Amino acid sequence: MSADTKQNLITQNTITIDGQEIPFQAGQTIMDAALAAGVYIPHLCHRQGLTPHGSCKLCVVDIASRSASSHNSNRRLQAKFAVDADSRSASACTMPAVAGQQISNNTPALNEVRKTITQMLFIEGNHICPSCEKCGDCTLQAMAYHLGMLDGHFPQFFQHREVDASHPTIMLDRDRCILCELCVRASREVDGKNVFAIAGRGINAHLVVNSASGKLVDSDLETSDMAAHICPVGAILIKEHGYEVPIGQRTFDLHQVSEIGLEKIILTKARQPDE
Amino acid sequence: MKNVSDADSNTAGTAGLIHSIIAKAYAESPHLLHVLYALQQQCLHISEEAVREVAAHLDLPSSQVDAVVEFYSFFHKIPRGRYDILFSNCTSCGYMAGGVDLMAMLGQQLNIVADNTRGDGLVSMGQTSCIGMCDHGAALLVNGMPIISLDVAMIARIAALVEAETPLKDWPSGWFQVDDNIRVSGLLLKDDLSAGVGLRAMLALGTEDTLSEIIQSGLRGRGGAGFSTGMKWQLCREVQGSAHYVVCNADEGEPGTFKDRVLLHSYADSLFEGMTVCAFAVGAKQGYLYLRGEYRYLLPHLQSVLVRRRELGLLGVDILGQPGFSFDIDIVVGAGAYICGEESALIESLEGKRGIPRVRPPFPVTHGYLGQPTVVNNVETFIAAAHIVLRGSVWFRAVGTEKSAGSKILSISGDCAAPGIYEYPFGVTIRQVLDDCGAKDAQAVQVGGPSGMLIGSAEFDRRLGFDDLSTGGSLMVFSQARDLLVVIVNFAHFFAHESCGFCTPCRVGTTLLKNGLDKIASGHGTRYDLDEMQRLATLVKCRSHCGLGQTAANPILDGLQRFPQVFEQRLVHRDFEPHFDLDAALGEARQISHRDDAAAHIE
Numbered sequence: 001m002s003a004d005t006k007q008n009l010i011t012q013n014t015i016t017i018d019g020q021e022i023p024f025q026a027g028q029t030i031m032d033a034a035l036a037a038g039v040y041i042p043h044l045c046h047r048q049g050l051t052p053h054g055s056c057k058l059c060v061v062d063i064a065s066r067s068a069s070s071h072n073s074n075r076r077l078q079a080k081f082a083v084d085a086d087s088r089s090a091s092a093c094t095m096p097a098v099a100g101q102q103i104s105n106n107t108p109a110l111n112e113v114r115k116t117i118t119q120m121l122f123i124e125g126n127h128i129c130p131s132c133e134k135c136g137d138c139t140l141q142a143m144a145y146h147l148g149m150l151d152g153h154f155p156q157f158f159q160h161r162e163v164d165a166s167h168p169t170i171m172l173d174r175d176r177c178i179l180c181e182l183c184v185r186a187s188r189e190v191d192g193k194n195v196f197a198i199a200g201r202g203i204n205a206h207l208v209v210n211s212a213s214g215k216l217v218d219s220d221l222e223t224s225d226m227a228a229h230i231c232p233v234g235a236i237l238i239k240e241h242g243y244e245v246p247i248g249q250r251t252f253d254l255h256q257v258s259e260i261g262l263e264k265i266i267l268t269k270a271r272q273p274d275e
Numbered sequence: 276m277k278n279v280s281d282a283d284s285n286t287a288g289t290a291g292l293i294h295s296i297i298a299k300a301y302a303e304s305p306h307l308l309h310v311l312y313a314l315q316q317q318c319l320h321i322s323e324e325a326v327r328e329v330a331a332h333l334d335l336p337s338s339q340v341d342a343v344v345e346f347y348s349f350f351h352k353i354p355r356g357r358y359d360i361l362f363s364n365c366t367s368c369g370y371m372a373g374g375v376d377l378m379a380m381l382g383q384q385l386n387i388v389a390d391n392t393r394g395d396g397l398v399s400m401g402q403t404s405c406i407g408m409c410d411h412g413a414a415l416l417v418n419g420m421p422i423i424s425l426d427v428a429m430i431a432r433i434a435a436l437v438e439a440e441t442p443l444k445d446w447p448s449g450w451f452q453v454d455d456n457i458r459v460s461g462l463l464l465k466d467d468l469s470a471g472v473g474l475r476a477m478l479a480l481g482t483e484d485t486l487s488e489i490i491q492s493g494l495r496g497r498g499g500a501g502f503s504t505g506m507k508w509q510l511c512r513e514v515q516g517s518a519h520y521v522v523c524n525a526d527e528g529e530p531g532t533f534k535d536r537v538l539l540h541s542y543a544d545s546l547f548e549g550m551t552v553c554a555f556a557v558g559a560k561q562g563y564l565y566l567r568g569e570y571r572y573l574l575p576h577l578q579s580v581l582v583r584r585r586e587l588g589l590l591g592v593d594i595l596g597q598p599g600f601s602f603d604i605d606i607v608v609g610a611g612a613y614i615c616g617e618e619s620a621l622i623e624s625l626e627g628k629r630g631i632p633r634v635r636p637p638f639p640v641t642h643g644y645l646g647q648p649t650v651v652n653n654v655e656t657f658i659a660a661a662h663i664v665l666r667g668s669v670w671f672r673a674v675g676t677e678k679s680a681g682s683k684i685l686s687i688s689g690d691c692a693a694p695g696i697y698e699y700p701f702g703v704t705i706r707q708v709l710d711d712c713g714a715k716d717a718q719a720v721q722v723g724g725p726s727g728m729l730i731g732s733a734e735f736d737r738r739l740g741f742d743d744l745s746t747g748g749s750l751m752v753f754s755q756a757r758d759l760l761v762v763i764v765n766f767a768h769f770f771a772h773e774s775c776g777f778c779t780p781c782r783v784g785t786t787l788l789k790n791g792l793d794k795i796a797s798g799h800g801t802r803y804d805l806d807e808m809q810r811l812a813t814l815v816k817c818r819s820h821c822g823l824g825q826t827a828a829n830p831i832l833d834g835l836q837r838f839p840q841v842f843e844q845r846l847v848h849r850d851f852e853p854h855f856d857l858d859a860a861l862g863e864a865r866q867i868s869h870r871d872d873a874a875a876h877i878e
C-alpha cells in the first residue's frame with residue numbers, strides 16, 4: 001500500500017474497538033462513538049448529556065500507540081496489539097475519538113483492572129447491599145456482577161461518613177457515595193441549581209451540600225430534580241418509596257448493565273416486569 | 276499575637292470581626308486563598324460562619340468555599356494554637372532526619388499530641404509534607420515561618436519560648452536565617468541578571484526573533500516533564516483568546532527539591548525578566564507567580580522586587596517605553612497541596628477552586644487560566660529563557676547534550692557532606708555529582724524526588740538528561756546505613772496524603788499501598804502481600820488520571836525491582852497473615868482505659 005492510500009484510510013472518521021470498526025463524528029469521545037454504535041464500555045461516572053468527568057476510571061481502554069498503528073502492516077499490527085508496552089491507557093469517556101485509533105476494550109486484562117477498581121470503590125465506602133433500598137437498581141452492584149467480582153478483596157476502610165436525613169423527601173447517605181459527581185453535574189447542568197459539591201482531599205473527599213447549614217433541607221433540591229434521581233448507588237434516595245418493586249424484578253434483575261440505553265429506564269424508575 | 280477565638284462566646288463580636296477581616300483582606304487581594312489565609316491567621320480557624328461570610332462577600336457558592344477550606348492543608352475548621360507548629364516529614368528535612376523523633380520530643384515537653392491543639396489554645400502541633408529546607412536538616416514551620424537545622428537543644432528552647440508566649444520576632448533570628456548553600460554555579464547561577472538587560476535584548480530582537488531564539492536554544496521545561504519551552508510559547512501565541520496569561524509554577528512540592536526557593540530568594544529579577552520575555556512572545560498582559568504556601572516567608576521580598584521593577588518601567592504600561600507592551604505580575608500564595616504543582620490543578624487553584632487536575636486535552640496552552648491560552652513554566656525555565664534572549668541560543672546550546680541543552684540546577688540532600696545547590700551541564704553522571712557533594716558510601720539515589728526514580732550503585736554511571744535520568748531538580752542520597760524500606764514507606768505516606776482524591780485508582784490505591792507497606796514494614800507481611808503491592812502499584816501507575824497517581828507507585832516498583840531484599844527480609848514466612856491486627860485494634864481501648872499491661876494485649 002502506498003503512503004497516500006494508507007493515509008486516506010486512516011483519515012476516514014472511524015476508530016476500531018476490539019477489531020470492530022466504528023464511525024464517529026468530530027467532537028465525539030471514544031465513549032460517545034462506542035455507545036452510539038452499540039458497543040458497551042463499562043462506566044460509572046459517565047452519563048450522556050452531562051459533561052464527561054473522567055474520575056471513576058471504569059472506562060479505561062488501551063489505545064495502540066501511533067507508531068504501531070501508522071506504519072506497520074496489518075498483521076504486525078495485530079500482533080503488536082496484544083502487547084501492552086505499545087499502547088497507552090486512556091479514559092474512553094473523556095478521550096476524543098481520533099481517526100484510526102486502535103482501541104482495546106473488552107479484554108480479560110482490562111476487565112481485571114476494572115474489577116479491581118470496582119473493589120476499591122466498594123471497600124472505601126460502606127456498602128451493605130442487602131440492607132440498601134437501591135439493591136438491584138444499583139449500577140455499582142451491577143458492575144460488580146458484570147465483572148465477576150466475588151468479594152471486596154481489600155480490607156475495608158470503614159470510614160466515618162455522615163448521613164443527612166434532614167430533607168422531607170430526599171435522603172443522603174454518604175456511606176454509599178462513590179464520588180462520581182453525577183449529582184453535582186446534573187444539578188448544575190440540567191436542574192440549573194448548584195446543590196452539590198465535593199470537598200476535602202484524597203481519601204477524605206466527600207459530598208457536601210450547598211446551603212447555609214450544609215444540610216439538604218436548606219438547599220433548593222426538589223424531588224423533581226434530576227440530581228435527586230441520578231445517583232448510580234444508594235447515596236441519594238427518595239424517601240417513603242422503599243421496596244415498591246420487589247427484589248427479583250428490579251432493573252438489574254431484568255437487565256445487564258452492559259445493555260445500551262438503560263439510563264432512561266433507571267431514571268424514570270418505571271421498573272415493570274415486562275421491560 | 277491575639278487569640279480571637281476567645282471571642283467565640285460573643286457572637287455579635289465574632290461576626291463583626293470576621294466581616295472586617297474579610298473586607299480588609301479582600302480589598303488587599305480578592306483571591307479566595309488570600310482571604311481564607313487572613314481568616315486562618317487571625318481567627319486560627321475558618322468557622323462555618325466564616326465560610327458563609329466569605330461566600331457572601333466573594334459571591335461564591337458556600338459549598339465552593341467549604342470545599343476549598345477542606346482541600347488545603349493549611350486551612351482548618353477546628354482552631355489551631357496561637358503557636359501553630361508544623362514539622363516537615365520529609366526524609367531530608369523531616370523531624371526524623373537526625374535519627375531522633377524531634378516531634379515526639381517537643382510533644383512531650385509541651386504536653387501535646389500530634390495533630391492536636393492544646394486545651395489552653397496556646398499551641399498546636401502536627402506534621403506537613405516536605406517544606407523545602409532539605410539542605411538544612413530537620414525543619415519546621417511556626418506560624419508559617421521556617422526554623423531550620425533543628426536539634427535536641429533547640430527543641431527545648433522552642434518549648435520554653437512557646438510556654439513563655441514570647442512573640443516570634445523575639446525568637447533567635449538566626450533560626451529563621453535560610454542560606455542559599457550554592458555549591459556549584461554554571462550557566463544560570465553565576466549572576467542574577469541586572470534588571471532590564473534581558474528585556475532590552477528582547478526588544479532589540481523583536482517578537483519573532485525572541486521566540487525563535489528560545490526555540491533554537493532547545494530549552495526544555497525544568498519542572499519535570501521536559502516539554503519544549505519554545506514550542507509551548509509558540510502554540511500559546513497562535514491560539515486566539517480574549518487574553519493570554521503567563522504563569523510561573525513556584526509550587527515546588529516535590530520532596531527533596533529546594534532550588535526554586537533559592538532562585539526566588541536570590542534570582543528574582545532574572546525570573547521576572549523571563550516571565551516578561553514570555554509575555555512579550557505570546558502577547559500576555561497579566562502574569563501570575565503561584566508560590567507554595569510553605570514559601571510565604573519569601574513574599575515580602577518578592578513583592579519588593581516587583582515594586583522596584585514597576586518603578587524602573589520594567590513592569591506595567593509601555594514597558595521600557597515600548598508602546599503597547601504592557602504586562603504585570605501578581606503573586607498568589609498556595610496553602611499546602613502538592614497537587615497544585617500539576618499545571619492544570621495549579622490553574623484551578625488560581626481560579627479559587629480545589630486543586631483538581633483537569634481533563635487533558637485540552638491543555639493549558641489553549642485552555643488555561645479562565646479558559647484562555649496560558650503558558651505555565653517552572654521558575655528555572657523562565658530564568659533560562661531570560662539568559663537565552665540576552666546571550667543567544669548558541670551560547671545555551673554549547674552546554675549540555677544534543678537532546679538536553681543547557682544546565683540543570685540540582686537540589687542535593689540526604690546523606691552527603693555538602694547538601695545544597697549544584698548547577699551542572701546536562702549529561703553529568705550521578706557518580707560525578709556524588710563525588711562533588713561528598714557522598715561517600717551511597718547505596719541508592721532518589722533522582723527527581725519520590726515521583727522520580729530510585730537507583731542503586733550499579734547505575735551511578737547513568738547521566739542526567741531527558742533521555743536518561745530526568746529530574747525536576749531533586750537528588751536525595753541514601754547511604755549504606757539507611758533502611759530503604761523506611762524511605763519507601765515515607766514516600767508512600769506522602770502520596771496517600773497528597774492524592775487529590777479525584778480518581779479512584781489514586782484515591783483508594785495510594786492508601787491501599789500505604790497500608791500494605793505499613794503491614795510489611797511492621798513485620799506482618801507475607802509473599803502474598805508483596806505480590807499484591809506489585810499488582811496494585813502497576814494499576815495505580817497505569818490507570819490514574821494525572822501525573823501524581825502515575826508516579827506515586829514509582830518508589831515501590833523501583834524498590835521491588837532494585838532492592839527486593841529490603842522487603843523480603845521483613846516478611847513472615849507464612850502463606851497468609853490477616854490484615855486485621857487484633858492487638859492493634861485494641862489500641863484505642865487501651866488509650867481510653869489508660870492501660871498498657873500484659874492483659875490489655877493480645878498476642
Ligand SMILES: Cc1cc2nc3c(=O)[nH]c(=O)nc-3n(C[C@H](O)[C@H](O)[C@H](O)COP(=O)(O)O)c2cc1C
Pocket residue numbers: 495496497498499500501502524525526527528529613614615616617618619651652653654656821822823
Ligand atoms: C503532581 C505534580 C506536581 C508537580 N509539581 C510541579 C512543581 O512543583 N513545579 C513545577 O515547575 N512543575 C511541577 N509539575 C509539572 C507541571 O505540571 C508542569 O509540567 C510544569 O510546571 C511545566 O513547566 P516547565 O515546562 O517549565 O517544566 C508537577 C506535575 C505533577 C503531575
Ligand code: SF4
Pocket residue numbers: 176177178179180181182183184207230231232233235236
Ligand atoms: S451522591 Fe451519588 S451521584 Fe452524587 S457523587 Fe455520590 S455516588 Fe455520585
Ligand code: SF4
Pocket residue numbers: 614632773774775776777778779781782819820821822823824825
Ligand atoms: S491521579 Fe491522584 S492526584 Fe491525580 S487526579 Fe487522580 S486522585 Fe487526583
Ligand code: FES
Pocket residue numbers: 042043044045046053054055056057058059060091092093094
Ligand atoms: S466513565 Fe470514564 S472515568 Fe468514569
